[in-house]
Amino acid sequence: MIKLFFISLILPSLFVCQAFSAEPVDSASRIITISTAHSSLSLYRATDNRIYELGYGRKDQEVAIPVKTPGREDEFLPPSGNGFIWEPAIQAFHADGNTSTDLVYKTHSVINIGNDIRLTRIELKDSYFPFFVTVCFKCYLNEDIIEQWTEISHNENGTVTLYRFASSSPVMHAGSYWVSQFYGNWAKEFNFVEEKLTPGIKVFDSKLGVRAQQMRNPSFILSLEGPADENSGEVYGGTLGWSGSFQLSFEVDNANRLRTLCGINPFGSQYRLKASKVFKTPSMFWTYSREGKGQVSRNFHRWALKYGICDGQKPRPVLLNNWEATGMKFDEPTIVSLFDGAKEVGADLFLLDDGWFANKYPRDNAKAGLGDWDVNKAKLPQGLPYLAKEAKKRGVNFGIWIEPEMVNPKSELYEKHPEWAIVEPNREPLLSRNQLVLDLTRPQVSDYVWNAINQTFASSPDISYTKWDCNRYVTQPGSTYLSADEQSHLLIDYNFALYNIMDKMQKNYPNVMAMVCSGGGGRVDYGALKYFHSFWPSDNTDPVRRVYMQWGYSHFFPANTIAAHVTNMGKRPLRFAINVAMSGALGIDLDIRKMTPEDRKILAQGVKLYKDQLREIVQQGDLYRLESPYDRPRAALNYVLYNQQKAVLFVYQLKSGTPEVVKPRGLDPKKKYKVQELNVPEGESSKLSFNGKILNGETLMRDGLIPVTQKEYDSMVVEFEEATSEK
Numbered sequence: 001m002i003k004l005f006f007i008s009l010i011l012p013s014l015f016v017c018q019a020f021s022a023e024p025v026d027s028a029s030r031i032i033t034i035s036t037a038h039s040s041l042s043l044y045r046a047t048d049n050r051i052y053e054l055g056y057g058r059k060d061q062e063v064a065i066p067v068k069t070p071g072r073e074d075e076f077l078p079p080s081g082n083g084f085i086w087e088p089a090i091q092a093f094h095a096d097g098n099t100s101t102d103l104v105y106k107t108h109s110v111i112n113i114g115n116d117i118r119l120t121r122i123e124l125k126d127s128y129f130p131f132f133v134t135v136c137f138k139c140y141l142n143e144d145i146i147e148q149w150t151e152i153s154h155n156e157n158g159t160v161t162l163y164r165f166a167s168s169s170p171v172m173h174a175g176s177y178w179v180s181q182f183y184g185n186w187a188k189e190f191n192f193v194e195e196k197l198t199p200g201i202k203v204f205d206s207k208l209g210v211r212a213q214q215m216r217n218p219s220f221i222l223s224l225e226g227p228a229d230e231n232s233g234e235v236y237g238g239t240l241g242w243s244g245s246f247q248l249s250f251e252v253d254n255a256n257r258l259r260t261l262c263g264i265n266p267f268g269s270q271y272r273l274k275a276s277k278v279f280k281t282p283s284m285f286w287t288y289s290r291e292g293k294g295q296v297s298r299n300f301h302r303w304a305l306k307y308g309i310c311d312g313q314k315p316r317p318v319l320l321n322n323w324e325a326t327g328m329k330f331d332e333p334t335i336v337s338l339f340d341g342a343k344e345v346g347a348d349l350f351l352l353d354d355g356w357f358a359n360k361y362p363r364d365n366a367k368a369g370l371g372d373w374d375v376n377k378a379k380l381p382q383g384l385p386y387l388a389k390e391a392k393k394r395g396v397n398f399g400i401w402i403e404p405e406m407v408n409p410k411s412e413l414y415e416k417h418p419e420w421a422i423v424e425p426n427r428e429p430l431l432s433r434n435q436l437v438l439d440l441t442r443p444q445v446s447d448y449v450w451n452a453i454n455q456t457f458a459s460s461p462d463i464s465y466t467k468w469d470c471n472r473y474v475t476q477p478g479s480t481y482l483s484a485d486e487q488s489h490l491l492i493d494y495n496f497a498l499y500n501i502m503d504k505m506q507k508n509y510p511n512v513m514a515m516v517c518s519g520g521g522g523r524v525d526y527g528a529l530k531y532f533h534s535f536w537p538s539d540n541t542d543p544v545r546r547v548y549m550q551w552g553y554s555h556f557f558p559a560n561t562i563a564a565h566v567t568n569m570g571k572r573p574l575r576f577a578i579n580v581a582m583s584g585a586l587g588i589d590l591d592i593r594k595m596t597p598e599d600r601k602i603l604a605q606g607v608k609l610y611k612d613q614l615r616e617i618v619q620q621g622d623l624y625r626l627e628s629p630y631d632r633p634r635a636a637l638n639y640v641l642y643n644q645q646k647a648v649l650f651v652y653q654l655k656s657g658t659p660e661v662v663k664p665r666g667l668d669p670k671k672k673y674k675v676q677e678l679n680v681p682e683g684e685s686s687k688l689s690f691n692g693k694i695l696n697g698e699t700l701m702r703d704g705l706i707p708v709t710q711k712e713y714d715s716m717v718v719e720f721e722e723a724t725s726e727k
Ligand code: DGJ
Pocket: 323, 353, 354, 401, 469, 471, 517, 518, 519, 520, 521, 536, 538, 539
């Protein structure tokens, strides 16, 4: 919690369903509190009518009312050009050319939305210009999440150019600050590194335009006074809901104050805002915990399951994907024969990946066909409805891959509309994976993309799943549609147009589940996930790498969003691969026909176990990260169902090591649990000394158990089930 000075008092309880105005008020009523069940953000309207931040932290904090106007460094949403000398949250050049902004309080309102959500809107206005900024907070009370965004508008006589438009800009005061980022690249997504912030500015960003993540994710963990611990200490988690270029900047100033700016990357994206139009920034999601980053993750997960993703409570199907098995080389009989494998191993759904479309320039490889969304008649003469019917006959649902935002120059679409692609005029178009990005800011392009999706789904009503891919990013941000002075809008408006199409897909096809993918895990953020059920974390499916990636992703995203497929990659033992996939949303990417009967059986048993016993605990339970693969030769984690009646522990041995106790967390200390090792090879019995025993939660958490894992790629899955008297 921020250290505060001046007179202290305990904050009064919140006002609800009320509006407030700029009338003179006593000091205590100058405080605006934005709070959730266990956290609160305190803002202060000083006598200069500016809004200052008093602190964001624990709910029962003592907040001091300043006896004099705070310094401008503590201004909550600092604008540039009129006294604020650090990185600003808002920078606008006004219609008359004035380059400064001065934001003062106008009014604020608080409304309750149901029992769990409270919306606070603080309206600010420039002290001279008709230029308005509304800071909005949606508090998810029980989940301890604060969603923040800003809405910028004006009534000036002409256009205002926005150069900075942060979604959130908290300021903190502590002795030291530690930030964890999640960085990577294609096939190396979501690695974790933590560092101490030093004076100056540290920036995490993306300039990729159509994907936030590739080099790093728009999420971070911030810890005060030392590195973030899993189970103790004051820790903040932040994640930006935006799938385009983003910027997260952390500035430690000369008074050791930390200003964090989060939002769309302003780089090359100045926005010319016309009078009476509203520029709404994407949402920044914050959570605060006094119990380390484990609780930060659990807050995000609980919120996501309820509000942040599609159908959070619906079980994710076990899907069999054909990408690693066939690539684009397949025909109708091959695909139909794969359905038998899907049925045999108990998969719920078959997902047909890239390669099913385009005729003039068939999609037989990555060089052609993107943009032409008619089914390829040579490969699939009876079309998608036939495939869906054949899958259904075997009790398997059917889904398809799409990449609707893209075009290959070798396509009918590009022949007709080369001007629809994002390229810079008078430059040689730079291809990546032989493709270009379509310019969704052009209404005809957005219509074309939506129609392609709509027609595909409407003509095959049995399609119940889709994987939406995006295999390149923007390297030449030019639009033949936008005017010369609006070229810098391209990457912002693109993403708004993209969300509009995703929203239509979700609203028109609420029963089609969807996975967001972007050349692996390039588009993993809560901006996109609002329209999706899960995401493809990486094209690297080696289970060893996946242990690290799933560890990283789990900081912000719940297990039901993390597609975890069993494949041959890395040539690790099959049981290890299955046990790793079981701690996410288990799926498969294997040619079942090519597996030995023994392996097919092992896989089928794993799928059955997951569906019957584990899926609910993993996909709906609270996660406890126990041992980090970054620190130890093994990783360990457990999930606990909210009613604490069931839990499951996973241990993955990544390097050989001596067996050491692993201690589960989150159990009810008073409940008795039956301990049972699962997925033990057929014909063998568990070597776990506690197997079959009934122990109380307190003993299990205090003394732990010695896992049976020792050698590289050993793994262990243990269930704790409340032992009722009948058992
Ligand atoms: C990239 C994805 O990450 C893969 O899973 C696969 O769908 C290919 N694209 C298909 O082109």
